[in-house]
Amino acid sequence: xxxxxxxxxxxxxxxxxxxxxxxxxxxxxxxxxxxxxxxxxxxxxxxxxxxxxxxxxxxxxxxxxxxxxxxxxxxxxxxxxxxxxxxxxxxxxxxxxxxxxxxxxxxxxxxxxxxxxxxxxxxxxxxxxxxxxxxxxxxxxxxxxxxxxxxxxxxxxxxxxxxxxxxxxxxxxxxxxxxxxxxxxxxxxxxxxxxxxxxxxxxxxxxxxxxxxxxxxxxxxxxxxxxxxxxxxxxxxxxxxxxxxxxxxxxxxxxxxxxxxxxxxxxxxxxxxxxxxxxxxxxxxxxx
Amino acid sequence: xxxxxxxxxxxxxxxxxxxxxxxxxxxxxxxxxxxxxxxxxxxxxxxxxxxxxxxxxxxxxxxxxxxxxxxxxxxxxxxxxxxxxxxxxxxxxxxxxxxxxxxxxxxxxxxxxxxxxxxxxxxxxxxxxxxxxxxxxxxxxxxxxxxxxxxxxxxxxxxxxxxxxxxxxxxxxxxxxxxxxxxxxxxxxxxxxxxxxxxxxxxxxxxxxxxxxxxxxxxxxxxxxxxxxxxxxxxxxxxxxxxxxxxxxxxxxxxxxxxxxxxxxxxxxxxxxxxxxxxxxxxxxxxxxxxxxx
Numbered sequence: 257x258x259x260x261x262x263x264x265x266x267x268x269x270x271x272x273x274x275x276x277x278x279x280x281x282x283x284x285x286x287x288x289x290x291x292x293x294x295x296x297x298x299x300x301x302x303x304x305x306x307x308x309x310x311x312x313x314x315x316x317x318x319x320x321x322x323x324x325x326x327x328x329x330x331x332x333x334x335x336x337x338x339x340x341x342x343x344x345x346x347x348x349x350x351x352x353x354x355x356x357x358x359x360x361x362x363x364x365x366x367x368x369x370x371x372x373x374x375x376x377x378x379x380x381x382x383x384x385x386x387x388x389x390x391x392x393x394x395x396x397x398x399x400x401x402x403x404x405x406x407x408x409x410x411x412x413x414x415x416x417x418x419x420x421x422x423x424x425x426x427x428x429x430x431x432x433x434x435x436x437x438x439x440x441x442x443x444x445x446x447x448x449x450x451x452x453x454x455x456x457x458x459x460x461x462x463x464x465x466x467x468x469x470x471x472x473x474x475x476x477x478x479x480x481x482x483x484x485x486x487x488x489x490x491x492x493x494x495x496x497x498x499x500x501x502x503x504x505x506x507x508x509x510x511x512x513x514x515x516x517x518x519x520x521x522x523x524x525x526x527x528x529x530x531x532x533x534x535x536x537x538x539x540x541x542x543x544x
Numbered sequence: 545x546x547x548x549x550x551x552x553x554x555x556x557x558x559x560x561x562x563x564x565x566x567x568x569x570x571x572x573x574x575x576x577x578x579x580x581x582x583x584x585x586x587x588x589x590x591x592x593x594x595x596x597x598x599x600x601x602x603x604x605x606x607x608x609x610x611x612x613x614x615x616x617x618x619x620x621x622x623x624x625x626x627x628x629x630x631x632x633x634x635x636x637x638x639x640x641x642x643x644x645x646x647x648x649x650x651x652x653x654x655x656x657x658x659x660x661x662x663x664x665x666x667x668x669x670x671x672x673x674x675x676x677x678x679x680x681x682x683x684x685x686x687x688x689x690x691x692x693x694x695x696x697x698x699x700x701x702x703x704x705x706x707x708x709x710x711x712x713x714x715x716x717x718x719x720x721x722x723x724x725x726x727x728x729x730x731x732x733x734x735x736x737x738x739x740x741x742x743x744x745x746x747x748x749x750x751x752x753x754x755x756x757x758x759x760x761x762x763x764x765x766x767x768x769x770x771x772x773x774x775x776x777x778x779x780x781x782x783x784x785x786x787x788x789x790x791x792x793x794x795x796x797x798x799x800x801x802x803x804x805x806x807x808x809x810x811x812x813x814x815x816x817x818x819x820x821x822x823x824x825x826x827x828x829x830x831x832x833x834x835x836x837x838x
Contacts, residue, residue: 387817497659535723
């Protein structure tokens with residue numbers, strides 16, 4: 257019983273530093289959480305303590321309401337945007353793996369010293385940001401008849417997910433012992449067979465990490481989603497929520513905050529679960 | 545033939561390289577071409593006008609403000625990020641109870657889609673119901689609650705707000721990169737510094753930070769790119785206002801290139817971002833190489 261308490265005391269400086277930072281960084285999300293369940297009368301009264309539900313009572317949920325969250329899901333296009341985001345994310349991740357798996361493997365194993373340079377070169381592409389490319393791309397998208405279509409995003413998003421995924425996968429593949437493949441080759445597998453039967457299955461955790469982070473890059477993207485898609489029902493979460501849920505000067509803050517908090521929490525949980533593996537892949541690619 | 549490395553390696557890499565050249569290289573070249581034409585919205589070409597777009601853009605006071613803001617916002621936010629990440633990661637690398645949950649809270653701002661996280665701040669900075677103003681006014685009595693600070697309504701405060709939001713969202717990313725750097729420091733270094741009597745702040749200053757320098761620079765360079773090339777934060781928070789006082793190169797090129805339809809000049813404005821990013825890229829290559837050697 258005494259052991260954990262002693263542990264906490266020894267770690268006191270750690271808590272004194274980490275807890276305040278965590279509180280400040282996460283505060284906007286607490287604020288979203290409180291806001292999304294507030295009654296209008298409570299929210300728009302500057303005399304009320306904003307951190308809690310008013311009137312304040314022990315059974316605090318009796319001062320709260322879920323009607324604005326219901327409004328979001330029943331009377332707006334939000335569910336559509338979630339579906340659109342998921343479709344774009346899943347298709348883009350599939351395309352990304354198709355290109356990045358072979359490239360990452362080849363850069364890690366087959367290409368020697370120039371592979372290192374090529375690997376960094378691929379990653380530098382990440383430094384030509386969408387904000388530099390959306391202007392020339394937007395007439396191209398219009399010419400292709402993809403304006404307002406999710407296909408436009410599916411075509412363009414791999415431009416930043418492939419470099420990122422190639423880089424991470426290169427790191428993961430380097431951590432797999434060469435002997436595993438050599439054994440398969442000795443046993444009569446071709447290199448492609450060794451790749452499909454041994455290397456990819458063994459690196460499944462790494463591949464899964466790439467899937468999570470590439471997907472979240474797609475969810476995050478704003479400027480392409482904003483300029484290429486203009487009809488309400490075809491938007492993704494990232495461009496739909498700020499552009500469609502705000503009507504002129506009228507802000508539906510409770511619904512807006514619900515729309516913001518839900519994807520953030522889901523992504524943060526995924527991130528946190530895969531963070532250690534991500535770190536491994538990141539350092540493996542660049543610095544080993 | 546597929547067994548030959550010299551054939552197989554290029555064969556596996558080529559599809560990715562070709563794809564990237566098509567969707568990044570070609571549009572980038574096209575942006576350079578457009579910037580030297582009088583192309584208007586929706587068209588793919590225009591008449592050649594040389595460097596007129598670049599000189600026209602430069603002579604606009606709003607452009608100069610956008611350029612200045614891009615630099616101020618980027619470097620001010622990244623200064624905050626570097627200090628914060630160095631401190632947090634130093635403690636977060638250890639094991640302690642509740643670490644998983646605290647780490648979740650810390651990476652939330654990075655996990656949240658930028659445009660959505662910024663919406664949260666739009667509400668925090670609200671002109672009437674700002675939670676910051678309530679706390680400072682009703683709560684602590686530091687500011688006058690009948691005339692609270694208008695965070696997004698005054699040029700200097702708005703710029704400060706943008707800096708805060710950028711620092712807030714990039715900080716968790718820098719923490720992650722710093723953690724990666726710390727994890728790669730061999731445990732022998734730890735033992736050696738313990739024997740030599742370096743602990744606490746001393747160890748941080750003389751052992752940990754110098755070893756972390758290369759990867760800290762990588763985090764910094766990424767942070768610069770993320771912030772300088774960002775569009776969503778300013779667009780959602782201030783739309784460049786009040787009176788264009790928070791425009792960045794990205795939002796200003798959108799304003800000119802899409803909203804005003806001067807595609808050529810918009811492209812020229814966004815290309816002013818390139819020298820900054822190019823310097824960053826070269827520096828990154830250099831430090832990535834150094835990090836490999838050590």
